[in-house]
Amino acid sequence: MSPTPASQILEQLNWRYAVKAFDPARKLSPDEWHVLSESLRLSPSSYGLQPWKFLVVQNPALRKQLRTASWNQSQIEDCSHLVVFTTLKKMTPAYIQDFIRATASTRGQKPEDLLGYEKMMITNLTDNGRGDTLQPWTQRQAYIAMGFLMETAALLGVDTCPIEGLDPAKYDEILKLTGTDYATVATVALGHRSAEDGYQRLKKVRFSTSQVIEIR
Numbered sequence: 123m124s125p126t127p128a129s130q131i132l133e134q135l136n137w138r139y140a141v142k143a144f145d146p147a148r149k150l151s152p153d154e155w156h157v158l159s160e161s162l163r164l165s166p167s168s169y170g171l172q173p174w175k176f177l178v179v180q181n182p183a184l185r186k187q188l189r190t191a192s193w194n195q196s197q198i199e200d201c202s203h204l205v206v207f208t209t210l211k212k213m214t215p216a217y218i219q220d221f222i223r224a225t226a227s228t229r230g231q232k233p234e235d236l237l238g239y240e241k242m243m244i245t246n247l248t249d250n251g252r253g254d255t256l257q258p259w260t261q262r263q264a265y266i267a268m269g270f271l272m273e274t275a276a277l278l279g280v281d282t283c284p285i286e287g288l289d290p291a292k293y294d295e296i297l298k299l300t301g302t303d304y305a306t307v308a309t310v311a312l313g314h315r316s317a318e319d320g321y322q323r324l325k326k327v328r329f330s331t332s333q334v335i336e337i338r
C-alpha cells in the first residue's frame with residue numbers, strides 16, 4: 123500500500139466544496155463510479171452490520187419529483203449520479219443471522235462459531251434492545267458512508283453536494299419505500315461543478331484548529 127502524499131490530500135480537501143450548481147453535461151466515467159460505489163460498500167459500520175441501502179436514482183422523472191421534495195435544489199436534477207442514503211428502521215434476528223452467515227462463509231468459519239456474537243447483537247439491537255434509539259443509530263451509520271463517499275470523491279477530483287434539505291417522508295413515497303424496512307436519511311449528489319457556480323470561489327469558513335481541536 124503506498125500512502126497518498128499529505129500535500130495532495132490537503133489540496134483535494136481544500137478543492138472540495140458543497141456544489142450548488144453542477145454541469146449537467148458532465149457525467150462520471152464508469153471507472154470513477156466504480157471507485158465511488160466501492161467506497162460506499164467498504165464504509166465501516168457498527169458491528170459491521172451495514173444497515174443501509176444506497177439508492178442510485180438516475181431516472182429523470184424520479185429526479186424531477188425528488189427535486190420538488192428537496193427545496194427545489196437544482197443539484198438533484200443536474201448532478202451525474204444521485205445517491206439516496208436509506209437505513210433500516212428496525213433490526214431483526216433474520217437480518218443479523220444473514221450477516222452471520224455472510225461472515226462465516228467469507229472467513230471460512232462455521233455459523234455456530236459465531237453464536238456468541240449473534241446472540242449479543244440480537245439482544246442489543248432487536249426488539250427493545252435499543253428501543254426508540256435504533257433508527258437514529260442506523261441513521262448515524264449512513265452519515266459515515268456519506269463522509270466516505272465525499273472524501274473519496276474529493277481525492278478522485280469528483281464534486282459532491284451533501285443534501286439534508288429534503289423531506290424524507292416524501293422521498294420514501296416517491297421511491298416506494300413507505301411500508302418497507304428502509305427509510306430515507308439524506309442524499310449526496312455527485313458530478314462536476316459548473317464554471318458558473320460562484321461558491322467555488324468563496325473562501326472556506328472554518329474555526330481555527332485551536333477552537334475545534336483540544337489536546338488533553
Ligand SMILES: Cc1cc2nc3c(=O)[nH]c(=O)nc-3n(C[C@H](O)[C@H](O)[C@H](O)COP(=O)(O)O)c2cc1C
Nearest residue numbers: 138139140141142195283284285286287288308326
Ligand atoms: C449533512 C449535511 C447536509 C447538508 N445539506 C445541504 C443542502 O441541503 N444543500 C446544500 O446546498 N448544502 C448542504 N450542505 C452543505 C453545507 O452547507 C456545507 O458543507 C458547509 O456550508 C461547508 O461548506 P463546504 O462544504 O463548501 O466547505 C450540507 C452539508 C452536510 C454535511
